[in-house]
Amino acid sequence: MSEAAQNRPGRLGVGIVGAGRVGAVLGAALRNAGHAVTGVHAVSESSRSRAESLLPEVPILEIPEILRRSEVVLFAVPDDVLPELVSGLADAGHFQTGHLVIHTSGRHGVSVLDPVRASGAIPLAIHPVMTFTGLSLDLARLVDCTFGVTADPVVLPVAQALVVEMGGEPAVIHEEDRGTYHAALSHASNHLVTLTAQSAELLRSIGVERTDRMLSSLMNASLENALTNGDGALTGPVARGDVGTVSRHLAVLDGEGIPADVGHAYRAMARATTQRALARGALSETTAAELLDLLAGS
Secondary structure: OOHHHHOOOOOOEEEEEOOOHHHHHHHHHHHHOOOEEEEEEOOOHHHHHHHHHHOOOOOEOOHHHHHHHOOEEEEOOOOOOHHHHHHHHHHOOOOOOOOEEEEOOOOOOOHHHHHHHHHOOEEEEEEEOOOOOOOOHHHHHOOOOEEEEEEOHHHHHHHHHHHHHOOOEEEEOOHHHHHHHHHHHHHHHHHHHHHHHHHHHHHHHOOOOOHHHHHHHHHHHHHHHHHHHHHHHOOOHHHHOOHHHHHHHHHHHOOOOOOHHHHHHHHHHHHHHHHHHHHOOOOOHHHHHHHHHHHHOO
């Protein structure tokens, strides 16, 4: 922490509940911004090791003690764990008036934190749109990272300011839009991993050793083009209406030794690509119908 950061006004005591990849990194980012991390809750050996690495000298404490010591409490726990954990702590009277209670879940907005309101605590949802390694290199990647922020209007500037202090860029997501927001991000990130793994598996099956090298230029260029041009970046046999090529792909993917999930994913994405190419006028209705019939197995 720099001396300038340490001497900024409005420094807060921050407690971290969950020293997973996200919690430990955000705790370190807030510490670098000049806030004091008062304690961290870490159960597994890997979480304890991560806390010791990213938050040295921060005590590992039980959750009630973290809440007692802190003005800000950051919950970085699995989505399905969050509601019961928060309601249980609220029922036990551990939240205090003025507590800033933050969670990092992409799925949830602030309604999941409604139980804390009875004690006068203030709920905030701050979700970094990034995949985490849990290592110090994540701190540099937070710079210019977008955070999906949801909060009551009166305290929204507080959530935005915390994001800016961590080097990120806040994007306001309305409570009712959190489901769409999280589905979009999961579709983009998680399914990209699956797609990459499937393609690499196919290449390894024919003896390609450096699948990362073969795929990296193609996929990086495709991603950059898609982010810039949207559906205008569509290319390949489906977008060109090459029915024979697609038929050949399906014959290969349905062959012996090819995992069934690869063919299922190819068909689903090819159908979606066909429909989007048709909608933007890149395919005729006749060609699109022929492709869709082929992909449906007709």
